[in-house]
Amino acid sequence: MDVFQMIATALADRYGLDASEITPDTELISIGVDSLDAAELLMALEEKIGVEIEPTKKLATIKDVVATVEAAQNESDSF
Amino acid sequence: MNRRVVVTGMGAVTPIGIGVRNFWSNLKDGVCGIGPITRFDASRVKSSLAGEVKNFDPLDWLEKAEVGKMDRSAQFAVAAASEAMQLSGVAGTFDPNRAAVYLGTGIGGFETNEANCFKLFDKGPRRVSPFFVPMMIANMPAGLLAIRYDFRGAALPAVTACASGSNAIGEAVRAIRHGYADVALTGGTEAPIVEVGVAGFNSMKALSTAEDPNAASLPFDARRAGFVIAEGAAVLVLEEYERAKNRGAKIYGEIVGYGSTCDAYHMTAPRPDADGAARAVSEALREAGWQAGESVYVNAHGTGTHLNDVAETRALKIAFGEEEARRLAISSTKSATGHMLGAAGAAEAIVCLKALAENVAPPTLNLLEPDPECDLDYIPSTKREAKFDLAISNSFGFGGHNACLAFRRIGG
Numbered sequence: 001m002d003v004f005q006m007i008a009t010a011l012a013d014r015y016g017l018d019a020s021e022i023t024p025d026t027e028l029i030s031i032g033v034d035s036l037d038a039a040e041l042l043m044a045l046e047e048k049i050g051v052e053i054e055p056t057k058k059l060a061t062i063k064d065v066v067a068t069v070e071a072a073q074n075e076s077d078s079f
Numbered sequence: 080m081n082r083r084v085v086v087t088g089m090g091a092v093t094p095i096g097i098g099v100r101n102f103w104s105n106l107k108d109g110v111c112g113i114g115p116i117t118r119f120d121a122s123r124v125k126s127s128l129a130g131e132v133k134n135f136d137p138l139d140w141l142e143k144a145e146v147g148k149m150d151r152s153a154q155f156a157v158a159a160a161s162e163a164m165q166l167s168g169v170a171g172t173f174d175p176n177r178a179a180v181y182l183g184t185g186i187g188g189f190e191t192n193e194a195n196c197f198k199l200f201d202k203g204p205r206r207v208s209p210f211f212v213p214m215m216i217a218n219m220p221a222g223l224l225a226i227r228y229d230f231r232g233a234a235l236p237a238v239t240a241c242a243s244g245s246n247a248i249g250e251a252v253r254a255i256r257h258g259y260a261d262v263a264l265t266g267g268t269e270a271p272i273v274e275v276g277v278a279g280f281n282s283m284k285a286l287s288t289a290e291d292p293n294a295a296s297l298p299f300d301a302r303r304a305g306f307v308i309a310e311g312a313a314v315l316v317l318e319e320y321e322r323a324k325n326r327g328a329k330i331y332g333e334i335v336g337y338g339s340t341c342d343a344y345h346m347t348a349p350r351p352d353a354d355g356a357a358r359a360v361s362e363a364l365r366e367a368g369w370q371a372g373e374s375v376y377v378n379a380h381g382t383g384t385h386l387n388d389v390a391e392t393r394a395l396k397i398a399f400g401e402e403e404a405r406r407l408a409i410s411s412t413k414s415a416t417g418h419m420l421g422a423a424g425a426a427e428a429i430v431c432l433k434a435l436a437e438n439v440a441p442p443t444l445n446l447l448e449p450d451p452e453c454d455l456d457y458i459p460s461t462k463r464e465a466k467f468d469l470a471i472s473n474s475f476g477f478g479g480h481n482a483c484l485a486f487r488r489i490g491g
Contacts, residue, residue, distance in 0.1 A: 014143070014144060015143060015144040016144065032144055036148075036209045036210060039209040040208060040209050043206060043208070043209070046205065052205070
């Protein structure tokens, strides 16, 4: 599963949303995801992919979350 | 300023039923809500029984996204508040800045606390939820109700162990009585049936270890050997009397007295002379204008611990005088529900209001072997019909907290 799909599925499960309604440009706040929710989402993704995720910028859209997760994966791969 | 305070809404989530109607009818019918612990694997702890809320689906009251961010205790509070608000019809009739929340809980988010400690031990600090702190802190049910119903006045928890529910209601009464609020959501909630909780109460020797659900919560019975832990919530809508009357609200009764004292004696044991408890009862009776000869229903704290039931009996004799104490109709509904800790006083306030409204007092279930040290009338086994002038509810908590609430019907 690619990173975007993984995030969309996790959010859909948690918020009772239809995963197909979530796009890369969806703003987190528009689906009720605040900073605590985002922190919890990253924790769940960490658990899933087994690498530590430390966001370096504010997460406004799904695209930002995807970039953050991919960056963590790449950093982990480079070791 | 000394304004009258009335109850215009009630909601309950209890081991003998969700909703006030179910709670009250099962209570009158002698239904016992105690059964085997299912909330966790209880094979390692000494107590095997609890008063669990059955068939509680938080999705009946909350959106899916909200459920995971609220401890079970907060979910109960929302469910009870939702019923109380709906019944009251108060929404939209008040100035939010004049609306207060006083909600008790003895412990706070006990399940959340335990679950995150397990995560810390098993997986390390990176797996402790960002919602751990907000879900655990004991003021959050009060905060969540304020958010949900837009109550922008004081929003405070009462955290006085097993007196929390009664203290919360009493403080809400004072806030309205003295003009700090016109409307209040108040009561208590608790969800303590977790392994660490049961283990802790077991280590104190506070809990019954009986295996028979009908011989476990035995208030005032010579066989009693501790309380049965239970969960639930109860919430009242309180309003200043004139505003409630003017908007044509249905009034379920008046809260006419509140006493609040501390034993200042011991962390967990009640004062053997029962002075603190007696002063709380006396204070509530004084505010209520009690007179000798009135017909009084007492919803006892009646936990079924050896020390409480003897001290409470003594307190009633001091507060009412020996002769009047013998005329009291007393019951402990913890015989049916178990002990809902911080929710107990709030659920028992509902019992008092219903007893006055319907002229019937629920029984103390399974009271078969009277204790010579508890020698008053505890309404054993079956309900009693009688017209009561006054009802009082006692709640006493670890820390030496004593609270007593007094209720009357509106219009005699």
